Amino acid sequence: MIILKSTIELNNWFIENLNELVENVGFVPTMGALHMGHASLIEKASSECQIVVVSILVNPTQFNEKADLQSYPRNFDNDVIVAEKAGGTILFTPTPKDIYGGEPYAEPVDYGPITSAFEGLSRQGHFDGVVSVVDKLFISVKPNRAYFGSKDLQQVAVVERMSNERHPKIKIVSCDLIRDENGLALSSRNIRLSYAGIILAQNISKELQTIAERVKEGGDMIESVEIAKKKLKNLEGLELEYISGVNYKTFSISTENRGWSHIIVAARVEGVRLIDNIEL
Numbered sequence: 001m002i003i004l005k006s007t008i009e010l011n012n013w014f015i016e017n018l019n020e021l022v023e024n025v026g027f028v029p030t031m032g033a034l035h036m037g038h039a040s041l042i043e044k045a046s047s048e049c050q051i052v053v054v055s056i057l058v059n060p061t062q063f064n065e066k067a068d069l070q071s072y073p074r075n076f077d078n079d080v081i082v083a084e085k086a087g088g089t090i091l092f093t094p095t096p097k098d099i100y101g102g103e104p105y106a107e108p109v110d111y112g113p114i115t116s117a118f119e120g121l122s123r124q125g126h127f128d129g130v131v132s133v134v135d136k137l138f139i140s141v142k143p144n145r146a147y148f149g150s151k152d153l154q155q156v157a158v159v160e161r162m163s164n165e166r167h168p169k170i171k172i173v174s175c176d177l178i179r180d181e182n183g184l185a186l187s188s189r190n191i192r193l194s195y196a197g198i199i200l201a202q203n204i205s206k207e208l209q210t211i212a213e214r215v216k217e218g219g220d221m222i223e224s225v226e227i228a229k230k231k232l233k234n235l236e237g238l239e240l241e242y243i244s245g246v247n248y249k250t251f252s253i254s255t256e257n258r259g260w261s262h263i264i265v266a267a268r269v270e271g272v273r274l275i276d277n278i279e280l
């Protein structure tokens with residue numbers, strides 16, 4: 001695997017190495033501290049593309065809390081091992097200033113509920129930053145296919161919308177959510193949880209699983225979500241932000257369960273913000 005640290009190095013590598021035989025460049029954007037969730041995206045990209053660019057950039061414009069940005073885990077040596085083992089061809093590690101062409105700045109975006117509801121509401125400006133950085137990374141990497149995890153379900157909807165408008169030739173590939181053996185959705189931030197925090201956080205996926213099972217057995221969706229909401233709210237040390245049924249394409253807020261495709265949830269444990277979802 002080749003490590004390229006700037007957009008100039010990436011451009012030069014493409015000029016020297018890309019030819020008509022390369023028809024499929026895959027791209028996996030990340031913020032580093034790679035785990036098996038990231039690895040699954042790289043593996044999928046590597047099974048479908050001739051070249052796989054993995055980027056690592058802790059993008060300041062998508063953080064709505066300074067403390068979260070400052071404490072965001074960084075583990076470059078391990079990232080190199082994980083990305084290479086999973087099949088990455090290029091590890092692209094630009095600085096924010098390089099990608100933004102100056103001080104990082106995100107233009108506001110309004111795609112309706114997909115940018116304003118749930119994550120957009122809880123994390124003001126977050127999707128402005130996501131749209132901005134993914135757009136700029138797409139311009140630098142010029143991929144044919146870009147891989148995103150359905151762990152960040154709303155992000156997939158936002159990126160698809162942005163890409164349809166600004167990069168219609170790039171295929172957005174949504175990949176499965178990867179969990180640990182106890183069901184906890186893998187996240188770079190999990191490293192900030194204590195053992196007790198991890199045990200508490202496991203309740204999030206357990207409740208999602210229970211809702212999905214109830215619904216499968218013919219139970220009422222709204223009632224099932226309400227039961228889970230009550231349980232999560234009663235757990236000491238877990239602060240529930242939201243739990244709701246949504247349609248993964250629209251994210252429009254609806255109290256009717258017709259058209260729900262997923263249940264989404266966000267909660268904090270030990271100050272660490274966790275999100276998860278399950279398909280119905």
Ligand code: AMP
Pocket residue numbers: 029030031032037038040041147148149150151152175176177178179185186187188
């Ligand atoms: P991040 O480094 O958190 O910005 O994530 C980079 C990419 O990896 C995003 O597309 C995420 O959705 C994806 N990702 C993160 N965690 C997981 C997971 N547990 N399962 C699948 N994809 C994930």
